Amino acid sequence: MIVRIMGEGQLRLDDSHFVELNKLDDELLAEVESGDEAAFRRTLYALLEAVRRLGSPLPDDALEPSELILPAPDADLEEVRQMLGDDGLIPG
Helix, strand or coil: CEEEECCCEEEECCHHHHHHHHHHHHHHHHHHHHCCHHHHHHHHHHHHHHHHHHCEECCCCCCCCCCEEECCCCCCHHHHHHHCECCECCCC
């Protein structure tokens, strides 16, 4: 799967990593719903760091369609709230 982190670029991620990422996504969804800014910030950074650690960056000139788009690291709670669907950022 191709994942884009807004403002950073694309990474190729193996589907086997989605269990770990979904756990972080569930935490992020709960924190957005509760409005807990500090917990939201920690979990967003953890989610993005996990994608960077587990994924393989695509070259900057690659034009692959992104199957998943994640917010930029500096996105605020309201921006992420608008991006979230009923199931979070990562389809389960």
